Amino acid sequence: MAPPTHRSEKPEPEEENYIADPGSKNIITFEQPGLVGGTYTIQVQQTISEDKSEDDNRKETDSTTCDPSTPPGKQQLKVLAPKFHLPADSVYSIYPEQGHEATHDTLPHIVLNNSTLPWERIGSRQAEGHRTDDYSKHAVPWMALLIFSPDELHLDDVEKAGIFAHTSLNAPPPKQSESMAVRVPLGDLVKLKEGTASVPFDDQIDLDQATTPDTNLIFPKASLFTRLFAAYDDNGEPQPGTPDISRHRFLAHVVRMNTRGTDSDKVDTPREFSVVIANRIGPLDGDEASQMIVHLVSLENVESLNPVPLPEVVPGSSSPEQPARVGLVSLYSWSYTCLPPNSLSVKQTFENLARTASMLKPIIPPHSEHLDDAAKRMLNRFEEGYTIVRSMTPTGEPTAALIRGPLTPNFIAPLERDFLSNSGADLKIFDEKLDMMDITYSSAWSLGRSLALANRAFTVSLTRVRHEILHPGTSERGGWKTTYDDLTDPSSSDWSIVLRFVLDLYHLVNVPSRYLLPGQSMLPRESLRFFFVDGNWIDALVDGALSVGYMYQGGLEGSPVEDDDVVRRALKKSINRFMFTDPTTVHHYRSAAVPRYGFFLRSSVIAAAQFPDLKVSVVEPSGGDPNLKVLLRHDIVAEETMLGFFSEAPLKGELYQMRFEVPAHQQFFSLGSVTDQDLEVVYKRQYTTTKPKVEDRSRNVPVAMVKWPRDGKGKSMSTNDNDTRERSQVFIWGSKSGLNDVRLVLVEKLAADVHATLVKEMAELGSDWYEETTATSAMMAYQLSSRSWHLQIG
Numbered sequence: 073m074a075p076p077t078h079r080s081e082k083p084e085p086e087e088e089n090y091i092a093d094p095g096s097k098n099i100i101t102f103e104q105p106g107l108v109g110g111t112y113t114i115q116v117q118q119t120i121s122e123d124k125s126e127d128d129n130r131k132e133t134d135s136t137t138c139d140p141s142t143p144p145g146k147q148q149l150k151v152l153a154p155k156f157h158l159p160a161d162s163v164y165s166i167y168p169e170q171g172h173e174a175t176h177d178t179l180p181h182i183v184l185n186n187s188t189l190p191w192e193r194i195g196s197r198q199a200e201g202h203r204t205d206d207y208s209k210h211a212v213p214w215m216a217l218l219i220f221s222p223d224e225l226h227l228d229d230v231e232k233a234g235i236f237a238h239t240s241l242n243a244p245p246p247k248q249s250e251s252m253a254v255r256v257p258l259g260d261l262v263k264l265k266e267g268t269a270s271v272p273f274d275d276q277i278d279l280d281q282a283t284t285p286d287t288n289l290i291f292p293k294a295s296l297f298t299r300l301f302a303a304y305d306d307n308g309e310p311q312p313g314t315p316d317i318s319r320h321r322f323l324a325h326v327v328r329m330n331t332r333g334t335d336s337d338k339v340d341t342p343r344e345f346s347v348v349i350a351n352r353i354g355p356l357d358g359d360e361a362s363q364m365i366v367h368l369v370s371l372e373n374v375e376s377l378n379p380v381p382l383p384e385v386v387p388g389s390s391s392p393e394q395p396a397r398v399g400l401v402s403l404y405s406w407s408y409t410c411l412p413p414n415s416l417s418v419k420q421t422f423e424n425l426a427r428t429a430s431m432l433k434p435i436i437p438p439h440s441e442h443l444d445d446a447a448k449r450m451l452n453r454f455e456e457g458y459t460i461v462r463s464m465t466p467t468g469e470p471t472a473a474l475i476r477g478p479l480t481p482n483f484i485a486p487l488e489r490d491f492l493s494n495s496g497a498d499l500k501i502f503d504e505k506l507d508m509m510d511i512t513y514s515s516a517w518s519l520g521r522s523l524a525l526a527n528r529a530f531t532v533s534l535t536r537v538r539h540e541i542l543h544p545g546t547s548e549r550g551g552w553k554t555t556y557d558d559l560t561d562p563s564s565s566d567w568s569i570v571l572r573f574v575l576d577l578y579h580l581v582n583v584p585s586r587y588l589l590p591g592q593s594m595l596p597r598e599s600l601r602f603f604f605v606d607g608n609w610i611d612a613l614v615d616g617a618l619s620v621g622y623m624y625q626g627g628l629e630g631s632p633v634e635d636d637d638v639v640r641r642a643l644k645k646s647i648n649r650f651m652f653t654d655p656t657t658v659h660h661y662r663s664a665a666v667p668r669y670g671f672f673l674r675s676s677v678i679a680a681a682q683f684p685d686l687k688v689s690v691v692e693p694s695g696g697d698p699n700l701k702v703l704l705r706h707d708i709v710a711e712e713t714m715l716g717f718f719s720e721a722p723l724k725g726e727l728y729q730m731r732f733e734v735p736a737h738q739q740f741f742s743l744g745s746v747t748d749q750d751l752e753v754v755y756k757r758q759y760t761t762t763k764p765k766v767e768d769r770s771r772n773v774p775v776a777m778v779k780w781p782r783d784g785k786g787k788s789m790s791t792n793d794n795d796t797r798e799r800s801q802v803f804i805w806g807s808k809s810g811l812n813d814v815r816l817v818l819v820e821k822l823a824a825d826v827h828a829t830l831v832k833e834m835a836e837l838g839s840d841w842y843e844e845t846t847a848t849s850a851m852m853a854y855q856l857s858s859r860s861w862h863l864q865i866g
Contacts, residue, residue: 099850100326102211103346105188109153111278117144153192155278155372156258156287158403162186164345166366167740168408173361173676176354176413179741179817179856180219180366182404183327187344190215190324195371196317209848212317212371213324215403217350218292218300219366225252225290231394234268234386235291236260251365251405253288261287264399268386270294271399272373287401290367294382294396299807299814300352302380306785308801308818314378317371319820323349325849349741349856351819354410356748356805356812364410370401413747416598418734421677422863425600429865431481432603432672433457435593449505457481457603459591463511474503474510477587478580478610479603479670483721486607490644492637493517493615494622513612515587520616523582530573533566535621538639540564574647577614578666579705579717580605588715595674595713600865604721605667618643667704667717673732674713688716691729691866722866733862741856743803748812751780751803752789753822755829758854759841766838775833778825783809786825795832799825823847826855 154162164183168174184190190213194200199212225248227235232245239260246254256264264271269291292300301317302310328344348368355362377398385393416424434454443451457480463473493499496517501510524530576582589595622637651666678686690702706716744753755776757768778799780786786799802822804814827847834842844851 098328099853100328100344101209101848101850102191102213102321102324103187103326103344104211105192107151108191109151109155109193112149112151114147114149115144116146154189154403155193155370156401156403157283158184158189158368159186159283162189163404166406170406171408173409173411174354174740175411175415175417175742176356177742177744177746178410179350179353179743180217180364180408181347181349181741182217182366182368184346184348187326187346190346190348193372195320196375197373198314198375199318199321209846210321212321213348214370214372215348215368216317216320216323216371217348217366217368218400219350219352219354219364220252220290220292220296221355222252222363222365224292224296225365227252227254227291227397231268231291231397234389234394235264235397235399236267238266239263249288251288251290251367251402251407253290253367253402253405255286256289257286264289268389268394269397269399270377270382272376274373274376288403288405289399290369290402291397291399293384294398295384295807296814297377297398298381298384299804300816301374301377304801304804304818304821306800306821308804310381312379312381314375315380317374319351319818320371322819322823322847322849322852323351325853327853347853349853351817353743353746353815353817356413356746356815359412359414361409361411363407365407366405367400367402368404370403372401374400416676418677418861419859421598421675422732422861424598425673425675426863426865428598429600429602432479432594432601433481434459434591435596446506449503453503453506455481457594458510458512459594460508461511461590463509472508474506474508474512475515475590476512477590478516478583478606478613479588479672480606481603483604484606484608487611490641490648491611491615492619492640492644493612494619494637496521496612496616499612513609516609516612517616517619519583519587520577520613521619522616523577523613524573524617524620527573529569530617531620533569534618536566537564537570537643538621540566541639541642570643571647571650574614574617577617578610578651580610580667583613585709589672595672597712598675599672600675601672603670603672605670605717607666607668610666614647615640615644665704665719668719669721670715670717671730672713672715676712677734678708678712678714686714687731687733688714689731689733690718691731729864729866731862731864734858734860739858739860741853742858743817743856746803748805749782751786753778753780753802754859755826756855757834757837757841758830758851759834760843761840764838765840768838768841775837776829778829795829819852823852827851 162184164185166182167180168178174180186192191211193214195214196212199210227248229245233242236242236246240257241254241260246256248254258277261271261273261277262275265273299310301315303313303316304310324346326344326346328342350366354364382398383396386396433456436451436454439447439451453474457476458474459476460472461475463471465471496514499513499517501513502508503510524534580588595601618640619637622640688703688706702718702720704717704719706714709715744751746752754774755778757771757773757775759768776795777789778786779789780799780801780803782805785801788795800818800821802818802825804816804818806812806814824847827844830842830844830851
């Protein structure tokens with residue numbers, strides 16, 4: 073990530089042209105549009121004068137000026153900007169996504185395609201009228217992201233009747249959408265002022281810029297509105313006065329992305345997005361998940377709803393008292409599921425996965441050490457990855473059998489690759505000690521044949537290849553001079569189809585999950601399991617597939633046995649030569665990379681609700697083959713389940729380290745570690761230069777760790793820190809002691825404390841590392857961004 077910067081009305085050339093490295097981003101405080109939305113008057117007055125040349129006989133210079141009595145020319149200009157709706161295709165992404173899950177400390181955010189959209193209208197008239205010296209680094213957006221629980225926005229019929237009494241929606245009462253919004257005609261917005269709700273609308277609303285005849289409104293309780301928009305002192309106590317929306321200047325910023333090398337690499341210039349972050353977190357109570365609704369609301373004229381605190385009940389309402397409401401325009405909305413506070417975080421999940429990682433095999437319950445030989449044998453079979461399934465004898469009697477799939481906890485020595493079976497029955501292995509049949513390889517053979525018969529293209533192509541091999545003219549040609557690869561056109565299109573199908577079998581493509589995991593206990597929730605790939609099982613799978621179309625040929629000269637499928641033997645010989653011949657031999661046949669080792673990861677961290685694009689990478693040892701592709705495949709094969717294959721096992725010395733990490737594009741914003749009793753926030757090191765005099769070798773070391781108790785001020789948690797100052801309260805838990813109904817981040821106070829800490833601490837670490845003069849939204853975007861956790865194995 074590039075160092076955060078700000079974009080002023082006259083940006084510095086170096087700052088304006090800075091482009092982060094590919095895959096990185098540059099955070100900009102805000103981007104000022106040329107003109108904000110509204111009506112402007114252009115006034116023109118022109119003065120014309122004439123300068124006479126020196127050789128002119130006239131000594132005086134005639135000058136013609138405007139008559140002072142002539143009024144200057146005027147013309148009105150309207151700058152269109154969104155007001156009641158977002159333009160089409162404005163939203164690039166949201167987090168959490170619609171219907172997905174997130175932890176309680178998550179600060180939802182929305183990414184907009186237009187980098188100037190949050191500042192295209194005036195958000196705070198008060199801030200515009202009293203510009204501070206550092207105004208060029210601070211601009212209050214006209215939109216804010218707020219989160220609510222459904223009950224905080226739900227309206228009963230009595231409330232609806234009072235709010236819409238003087239509008240066209242008075243009868244029947246309007247219905248609320250799933251986001252608890254009400255669709256209101258624009259012509260009724262001013263009439264809402266006559267109802268029981270407080271609304272931030274002028275008597276004359278400019279509807280010229282409206283693109284639709286209505287808009288969405290939400291009606292949170294006035295008591296909640298007061299808590300969300302009141303100014304607070306250093307002790308976290310609300311102060312009366314005008315609603316404070318200036319804190320939202322720290323909750324909107326611009327991101328410039330270098331998309332080179334990605335799917336978005338369509339133009340030469342980097343892409344810019346605007347981001348708006350919420351300043352409220354999810355519930356801190358309960359053990360069950362709860363639904364949360366996110367609304368992007370308009371802040372325009374919200375300052376007119378003063379003074380706060382607003383009345384909490386409707387004056388004159390009968391018992392029970394009717395809560396007062398405030399109407400806000402909703403520009404966009406979605407919902408997500410907030411996980412309870414006792415849910416595992418990404419860090420805790422990775423720690424648990426690392427602690428419990430093991431090989432893929434059934435979970436064996438505790439047992440006595442004094443077991444008979446049969447019991448010991450059975451336990452050994454379980455340790456080898458076997459499980460027991462119901463089976464049938466050839467005579468139709470039900471019995472039990474041993475089975476495992478191609479994924480084993482132990483390395484299986486390879487057998488001869490040229491074995492053939494015509495039914496799979498001869499691949500069964502009888503365990504005399506257990507008096508049970510091992511149907512592992514026979515089931516693999518049957519599966520291969522079933523998959524082949526289900527694929528019409530493969531079956532037809534295999535039949536044609538069989539006829540070509542048996543045709544006398546094919547044998548007389550003496551064969552082809554080179555092997556087929558993906559870069560050359562095949563001499564036989566049928567052969568390429570057959571080879572592709574077989575290669576898919578070697579990579580276990582389309583193999584049902586019940587064969588990969590014969591027992592459910594082998595992969596419990598929140599587990600990481602490693603395995604070897606049994607090449608013999610895959611050979612049986614391939615043999616079953618290639619057996620399709622076999623007809624008795626009466627034996628051919630040179631066949632080992634009379635009833636021998638010589639075509640299948642020739643096919644397997646060619647495939648094995650193509651895939652496993654040493655590439656250093658004279659024929660230069662390449663050795664195909666096939667799965668030999670892998671992992672199963674089952675965790676909520678890779679669910680669609682969390683990080684479906686969890687990044688998996690392999691760090692190869694020095695001196696390894698640079699042309700060897702170690703990570704062959706990693707796919708999400710089921711909900712919360714990822715399957716990965718490697719071309720080499722650790723015992724071969726090729727696979728050195730494996731790393732799971734949250735992808736950069738799926739990182740989010742988080743407050744920190746927060747409970748119903750305290751808040752802990754880690755202050756990250758931050759830099760304002762891309763070329764420091766001395767590089768910081770401890771970038772990931774926090775600059776400070778601060779803890780705030782619920783009813784007190786914050787203090788540094790570092791044992792070697794000399795900073796003993798008390799820090800202003802930055803989080804409001806509830807409206808009363810013991811309640812957690814507000815959960816509001818006082819981001820302006822947090823920003824001031826972070827900036828003061830960075831100025832002090834970073835100056836001691838590096839003289840030119842942090843030279844910002846004031847807190848900015850770019851600084852807070854970096855501080856609130858979630859940490860990039862990763863799990864490294866090896």
